[in-house]
Amino acid sequence: MTGYRIIALLLVAAGLTLMPWYALQDSFFAFKWLAKFAGKDQAPALLQIANHSKTWLILLPVLLLAATGLYARPVNAAKAAEGALRSWGKMVVFVGAVGGLYVLAQGFAIGPQGYSFESLKATMPAISGGQFGMGAGAMLVTFGFIMICADGIASMGYFRGDRFVSASLLLVGALVLMFVFFPVARILFEGFLDKDRSLSVIALWDRLAQPKLWNLTWSCFWGGTGCGVAWNTLWLALLCATGTTFLGLMLALIVTRSNFRGKKVLRLLTVLPIITPPFVVGLALIMLFGRAGVVNEFLEYAFGIPQTRWIYGLPGVLLAQLFSFTPVAFLVLIGVVEGVSPTLEEASQSLHASRWQTFRYVSLPLMAPGLANAFLVGFIESIADFGNPVVLGGNFGVMATEIYFAIVGAQLDQGKAAVYSLILLVFALFAFWLQRKATARKSFVTVSGKGDT
Structure with a gap:
């Protein structure tokens, strides 16, 4: 043995x-x-x-x-x-x-x-x-x-x-x-249990059909209070994913394709939000742009602009998430940008293509898988974020905070939290499916006669 x-x-x-x-x-x-x-x-x-x-x-x-x-x-x-x-x-x-x-x-x-x-x-x-x-x-x-x-x-x-x-x-x-x-x-x-703790599809449907989840008005697009939390979460995630992908790409291009002297400092600053505690960014924005924040007090003192609470709601949460998650997109995209063959861009410019045409028709298509990955990461990070919405959300509710309050709020409702979690899971799987579908049918392999140096 x-x-x-x-x-x-x-x-x-x-x-x-x-x-x-x-x-x-x-x-x-x-x-x-x-x-x-x-x-x-x-x-x-x-x-x-x-x-x-x-x-x-x-x-x-x-x-x-x-x-x-x-x-x-x-x-x-x-x-x-x-x-x-x-x-x-x-x-x-x-x-x-x-x-x-x-x-x-x-x-x-x-x-x-x-x-x-x-x-x-x-x-x-x-x-x-x-x-x-x-x-x-x-x-x-x-x-x-x-x-x-x-x-x-x-x-x-x-x-x-x-x-x-x-x-x-x-x-x-x-x-x-x-x-x-x-x-x-x-x-x-x-989510399938009713008040008597018995299995019931009707209980699941009642929780899914709540107006608080799916109420849709024109104010949803600028953070109005009459919008359902599911649409709030989805809209915020789309804005955050788009913004972080764009900003991450710009930072990656600056670091890899420019003569900017502060590249090392920029790399350090872009990674800094990742290692900060989750509530720090939100509290910092309140101290800067809150009703009694430094910026608002200066604007009122210097220009007579009255103090407002604009930072609470969709603008503040989106701004905090852009600060928090852009470094993640930057780390994803910097390797993608460095992996694009310089000889292909040089060949494009030798054929009298402008810099914009080279970027639009050569570099950007080769970066598509990395952009899709960065978008997916930004989307998932946004719908899973709890710290920024709970600090800056105000009346702008999202799924993460609603799940938290369903568990620790005045009334314990595990079924509600379960249904909200299920919706978040569906959002995440749908974003992953879109990312796979957008890049699955194309090949992004470059073939060159000699290696790039």
Whole structure:
């Protein structure tokens, strides 16, 4: 038996016999659980089965014995036929996959009050008590079964038989599913629940059809208060993406194609907003252009222009986002501009094309993929931005702030937050689809007889 397989079996065995199966109220590394090792809250899985009637966990030691039996009689890869090796690998994959999935499934199916779903209460045998969150023991067992499953996949010939690569990919996939896709799916699921916590498509439709979301008037285009937050978010994102892409391209051209002496300083200044905290830009704009800001007070003192609150709303949020996200577009586009072949531009000018014609018909088409990427990044950054709208938004509501207030506001409404999150996800996917569609059918590869120096 190889060292890899011994480690996998030891992890499962340690998780079942030595580590607390459930999450602890105190820190695990305080080791207070050792004093109550057999207690209901601190016991490992085997003691939970024997002493605390957690009979649904009995499948896990059975699967450990099955994996041990398979490893005790492995198939010799050099002597066995390929079919026999693949069959043995499939059995190992089955044991590992069932073990890992069962740990997760029983955790979701059984909660503190027993079965978590009414359908399980009606069809499954009655159980005494429930269970809380999974602890160190469950984590070790899950990781051990992932290693066993990965071993079976590698034994079947995948990943060139490399167990480490197979286990790494499975572990990364499991972590992504657990900490990315599951939370997102859980949040979106809330949008289908009515006030009685029952599944209802009508509840989703009622939340989607709210006038606060989709109300559309001419004032939407200049930040009026009668516009739905979905249109506000979309319009702001389009303006921000367009502005950041344009400004980022101008800065990239200045740095790469001009004799401007302050290139190093410009590079530093363009990156500076990225490393500043999210609320700093908004607060700085308030101190400059707010009703009692430096600029407004100077204009009133020098020219008699009355102080206004124009910075609060669409203009202020857009200005703050342009300051915050233009450096991102600049970093995306500077490599694109540097990658355009100078010989093509020189060839265009040698054919008596003007600088504008060279830029319009040679350089700009070659920059199209980078421009599309910068636009997409600016769009996503805008719809996901929370700090600037919450500081400068005023009566101009966007999806990010509405989601926040739906969770921490006067009335907790997880369904509303879920629907708003779903709309944001649709906006992001639509922008990504447009970016792919705009650049997918064209080739932007340049062919030259010699390399550029």
